[in-house]
Amino acid sequence: MENLDLKNIKPYGDTLNDGIIQMSFTLPVPPSGKSKEAAKLYLEKIGYTNVYITTMERAGENFSFFVAYARHNTSINFEEIDVPEIEVKIRSMKEIDSLIEKHFKRALRVVGACTGSDAHSVGIDAIMNMKGYSGDYGLERYKQIDAYNLGAQVKNIDLILYAKQVKADAILVSQIVTQKNIHIQNATDFIKKAEELGVIKDTILILGGPRVDHKFALSLGFHAGFGPGSKPSTVANFIFEEKLKRETV
DSSP states (O other): OTTOOTTSBOOOSSSTTOOEEEEEEEESSOSSHHHHHHHHHHHHHTTOEEEEEEEEEEOSTTOEEEEEEEEOOOOBOGGGOOOOOOOOOOOOHHHHHHHHHHHHSSOEEEEEEEETTOOOOHHHHHHHSTTOBTTBOOGGGOTTEEEEEEEEEEOHHHHHHHHHHHTOSEEEEEOOOOGGGHHHHHHHHHHHHHHHTTOTTTSEEEEESTTOOHHHHHHHTOSEEEOTTOOHHHHHHHHHHHHHHHHHO
């Protein structure tokens, strides 16, 4: 885009750098004219201008959900931002299988589960199950990946012990539920137990979930993090490249 100053960027609404933001939030009051005004005043109080409340809906008893447009003058220097990102070459399933067989002479073993009290297996299933996600086949379909999907509500210690039993090359931890930061507590507990049982050095540890990105996962001690929309082929390529890198060091 011509004349775009990356050292001074703002949100885009109608016009470049106009600072207009769309947001949603909930207040603990029932819908009313007074509640709508309260939502507007709240946004103005935290620094927004030109506030327009577009939606006010009941969100349970004595709660209101709002959608608003507002303007803020804050800008950021995009060029100063340094965020670690996963960079892998995306290869087809057939290519990955061929490369694994060529370099390792055996199938790579991958164990995954949704751990803790989290009963949602949709994330780990999207990566592990044969059907996969969005037309991208899961790890179970790869001929040179032995995928073990332990499902949901698996204790961290049980996942780690199973991974040690099958001599896993990689462990996938899925965390869907995020209320009260339970995903952080559980992922932190997993790393603590992984350290105690000595699997961090020789095993690729991957964290996934709706509140996960690569930077966050690295900060907890994992080797990679995959957020919403991640596909099995990306995970498979990362595991292959990371394993190859370790083998050649």
